[in-house]
Amino acid sequence: xxxxxxxxxxxxxxxxxxxxxxxxxxxxxxxxxxxxxxxxxxxxxxxxxxxxxxxxxxxxxxxxxxxxxxxxxxxxxxxxxxxxxxxxxxxxxxxxxxxxxxxxxxxxxxxxxxxxxxxxxxxxxxxxxxxxxxxxxxxxxxxxxxxxxxxxxxxxxxxxxxxxxxxxxxxxxxxxxxxxxxxxxxxxxxxxxxxxxxxxxxxxxxxxxxxxxxxxxxxxxxxxxxxxxxxxxxxxxxxxxxxxxxxxxxxxxxxxxxxxxxxxxxxxxxxxxxxxxxxxxxxxxxxxxxxxxxxxxxxxxxxxxxxxxxxxxxxxx
Amino acid sequence: xxxxxxxxxxxxxxxxxxxxxxxxxxxxxxxxxxxxxxxxxxxxxxxxxxxxxxxxxxxxxxxxxxxxxxxxxxxxxxxxxxxxxxxxxxxxxxxxxxxxxxxxxxxxxxxxxxxxxxxxxxxxxxxxxxxxxxxxxxxxxxxxxxxxxxxxxxxxxxxxxxxxxxxxxxxxxxxxxxxxxxxxxxxxxxxxxxxxxxxxxxxxxxxxxxxxxxxxxxxxxxxxxxxxxxxxxxxxxxxxxxxxxxxxxxxxxxxxxxxxxxxxxxxxxxxxxxxxxxxxxxxxxxxxxxxxxxxxxxxxxxxxxxxxxxxxxxxxx
Numbered sequence: 001x002x003x004x005x006x007x008x009x010x011x012x013x014x015x016x017x018x019x020x021x022x023x024x025x026x027x028x029x030x031x032x033x034x035x036x037x038x039x040x041x042x043x044x045x046x047x048x049x050x051x052x053x054x055x056x057x058x059x060x061x062x063x064x065x066x067x068x069x070x071x072x073x074x075x076x077x078x079x080x081x082x083x084x085x086x087x088x089x090x091x092x093x094x095x096x097x098x099x100x101x102x103x104x105x106x107x108x109x110x111x112x113x114x115x116x117x118x119x120x121x122x123x124x125x126x127x128x129x130x131x132x133x134x135x136x137x138x139x140x141x142x143x144x145x146x147x148x149x150x151x152x153x154x155x156x157x158x159x160x161x162x163x164x165x166x167x168x169x170x171x172x173x174x175x176x177x178x179x180x181x182x183x184x185x186x187x188x189x190x191x192x193x194x195x196x197x198x199x200x201x202x203x204x205x206x207x208x209x210x211x212x213x214x215x216x217x218x219x220x221x222x223x224x225x226x227x228x229x230x231x232x233x234x235x236x237x238x239x240x241x242x243x244x245x246x247x248x249x250x251x252x253x254x255x256x257x258x259x260x261x262x263x264x265x266x267x268x269x270x271x272x273x274x275x276x277x278x279x280x281x282x283x284x285x286x287x288x289x290x291x292x293x294x295x296x297x298x299x300x301x302x303x304x305x306x307x308x309x310x311x312x313x314x315x316x317x
Numbered sequence: 318x319x320x321x322x323x324x325x326x327x328x329x330x331x332x333x334x335x336x337x338x339x340x341x342x343x344x345x346x347x348x349x350x351x352x353x354x355x356x357x358x359x360x361x362x363x364x365x366x367x368x369x370x371x372x373x374x375x376x377x378x379x380x381x382x383x384x385x386x387x388x389x390x391x392x393x394x395x396x397x398x399x400x401x402x403x404x405x406x407x408x409x410x411x412x413x414x415x416x417x418x419x420x421x422x423x424x425x426x427x428x429x430x431x432x433x434x435x436x437x438x439x440x441x442x443x444x445x446x447x448x449x450x451x452x453x454x455x456x457x458x459x460x461x462x463x464x465x466x467x468x469x470x471x472x473x474x475x476x477x478x479x480x481x482x483x484x485x486x487x488x489x490x491x492x493x494x495x496x497x498x499x500x501x502x503x504x505x506x507x508x509x510x511x512x513x514x515x516x517x518x519x520x521x522x523x524x525x526x527x528x529x530x531x532x533x534x535x536x537x538x539x540x541x542x543x544x545x546x547x548x549x550x551x552x553x554x555x556x557x558x559x560x561x562x563x564x565x566x567x568x569x570x571x572x573x574x575x576x577x578x579x580x581x582x583x584x585x586x587x588x589x590x591x592x593x594x595x596x597x598x599x600x601x602x603x604x605x606x607x608x609x610x611x612x613x614x615x616x617x618x619x620x621x622x623x624x625x626x627x628x629x630x631x632x633x634x
Contacts, residue, residue, distance in 0.1 A: 033365055033395075033396040033397075033399040033400055033465075033466065033526075033527060033528060034363045034364055034365035034396045034397060034399070034400045034402070034456070034458075034463070035363070035364050035365070036361050036362065036363055036400075036463045036465075037361065037362040037363075037364065038361055038362065039356045039362055041358070044353050044354065044355055045353065045354040045355065045356055045362065045405075045457070046351045046352070046353055046354075047351055047352050047354065047406070047408060047440060047441055047455075047457060048350055048351035048352070048408070048441055049408040049409065049410045049441050049442060049443050049453075049455060050410075050443055051410040051412070051443045051445050051453070053412065053445045053446070053447055056445050056446055056447070057445075078350075079350040079351045080350075080351060082350040082351070083350055083351045083353075085351070088362075089364070091364060091365070091366040091455055092366065093366045093367075093368040093410065093453030093455075095368070095370065095451060123364060124364060124365055124366050125366060126366050126367055126368045126453070128368050128370045128373050128374075128451075129370070129373055130370055130373070130448075130449060130451065131447075131448040131449055132447060132448055134412060134445075134447065134451070136366075136368070136410030136443070136453035138364075138366060138408055138410075138441075138455040139351070140362075140364060140457075141351075146351070146353045148353075149350070209350075210350060211350060
């Protein structure tokens, strides 16, 4: 890790200095124009940018600043997990309105904890004023053979990691002015990017993966479209938190679990290697007559429609 | 370059598809969770994030959407120039309010033109709703031996590329409600990241570099602080556009020219290799008694103060 660079005067730099105090050794080389990293020989660079914006992805009062920082960082790192990549570092572009200035240290603490948990250094950043809190986070990682959305093949099994439905239920509760159940709230506030799981899946022959940031219904459609295949989802097989309706679960976004297309996998070995995390078969991949892919549901042996409601940041509210 | 990935339905994805139509082959692999790039063997990865925000970095009506896109992209790429790095790609996190939706294609055109001009692919992005137009751009590049701010040594000469003062004069005119002169406006609206210049300087033994995004006075202070040296600037040597006062030029930020500390360089050879771009000696590096560095000005053989006014996004407006 590079040493921190001494910065000149100014209140912007004071803000950055406050962040660096929180991050300590988790931050590397911030203060130079750019940061320098090494990609291991034989590995390819994997990069992704993800933005978390107040009033788009969360509302004031739902989450503590520390949870906002954690969640935004894990959301960015989740893209690396879906590619089967190991994290190298994250870069932040923070928009911090005056009313959020006092929360900056706690926000930074959440960012730092999530990055450290995933093994990513904080390698750069930019802080500007604005009207809404926004965290645009670029995650850098590496993988010898990155997974993509487009590799699913007819005959593959569809799997998901973990249990679904918590974030959608928490959002639904907040939206109707109620307090979410603790378990649902925790799933929204404190997601874990499935980094180790993604690497295990890539190493064990997975053909394609995507994270469930748009919800299972939307993301299975993305995977089917990218791969030009038909994805058949058995609704009764979807692993859900207790008391959640499967139709709600299908459109529960912000999950940060992984959807994977692969030849048959040893789910017990997966669970053992991934601290008890479940890997559940939920469907299969078939040939599609449509170049843009298809999605179908099955329940009690019958075909049922899958709602195509990916969360859309541009939809009228 | 990876093929584009087919995306599922939704208005957000329609927006991304509109961007991809504008970018054509300049965009690589957008639509997957992340993009995959290769860093050439023997090179190190250089990364930087830079945000351009409406009402912080520009106001509505100053620039066309195409100029906003160009300028934001060049601002991000300028950090690579200062590190002596060759661009690999850029990732975008765009915040696009409803009133800017119609301008999105022209904005994308400016981004695409700047990236292509610098030899960078567009490798990722995220588009969200918000109150102000904001472009957070992460630039990825590579260099065998990246330059930093901290390498200046006593005995070095200080150089700047190009001529300074245009952006500051344009901003001053806009702020008092006047139209800037064409030359000043062009310098603000259509900057060029000094990519080739930065690589030439790194290859010819430069010890340290920084871009002038905060203005010469502020950035020479950053370089002095990072290197623990005294920087002496001869005010009469600073290359300026005609009729600009040197004190205004010192605080003219958003320049995207480079300040370099190096052993004596062949400025004619630099100019020849860089399409006529000037490289001008403006001072020298000395030992500093202060660990945090010092800056001094010289005019007519006398020491004069240098205003320390780096542009500060957190200063009260």
